[in-house]
Amino acid sequence: MKIFTYQPPSIPWLDIRYQDRDIIVINKPSGLLSNPGRAENTFDSAINRLLQRYPEAILVHRLDCATSGIMVFALNKKAESNIKTQFQNRVTGKYYVALVQGVITDDSGKIDLAMKADISQPPLQLIADDGKSATTYFEVLERRVDTTLVKLKPITGRTHQLRLHMKAIGHTILGDDFYGDDNIMTASDRLCLHAEHLQINHPFSHKVVKFYSKHPF
Known part of the structure; x- marks a missing residue:
């Protein structure tokens, strides 16, 4: 980080x-x-x-x-x-658009993974069965060479929900300096997450x- x-x-x-x-x-x-x-x-x-x-x-x-x-x-x-x-x-009603690592094969899907604070590394969060429920729907907008443009609809509003949910399914948001590795952080000079519609x-x-x-x- x-x-x-x-x-x-x-x-x-x-x-x-x-x-x-x-x-x-x-x-x-x-x-x-x-x-x-x-x-x-x-x-x-x-x-x-x-x-x-x-x-x-x-x-x-x-x-x-x-x-x-x-x-x-x-x-x-x-x-x-x-x-x-x-x-x-x-x-x-709200949705976000993100550019994520890798090519998502499913056209759409639901991520239902509970989350809680990572007390050892604030302000980070982590996926945990004993955490608070967190649900995100995704829809692929465009598949590129080694990235995917995706629409994200969070049903809950947990801290870092979209970042952590995308990482959990193997498609970390580009530029994420909280949850990404060096390749993710150097792929973009900013977090590729945008609140497009409200x-x-x-x-x-x-x-x-x-x-x-x-x-x-």
Whole structure:
């Protein structure tokens, strides 16, 4: 595992995809924390960048620092409560796109492997029968020479779920500096995981709204 040096990208500073009176949606770049860590040098984050322009912005969900893609933020307390409840009750619709090692032979499948924290190596996780249930559906989008572009739909939201599930079936996500070997880490200068689509019920109108940011792989 690489030693983590936090150097968030500055361009674009904020890639805003949608805004109304209740929510704001951004396309978060890989390498930017969703919210600040404890260390002083981790202050720069998606929520703190938003707060500079929108002091009322509220974080309602997270993406891993290395993961890029669609994030929604609330702009008032009612919207915050509504959207958080949607995530907790798993009524949101979301999928990710990843570029993984090797060629996946099955066109689609289900990964149902429980997970828990690896207490000897935080923040890593591990597959464990006594862990919390974790389910991911996958669908092959494109088979390349020695990699596969795959759509991933997590049903649960465990820490590092997509990274660990793909590794468990022998197809580690390229650029994964937590669970990949040297070949995986040198195959890409970033984690090849992108939150491409998010669907929620709008907290005010209650209509279904969908947000999309095409993957860069």
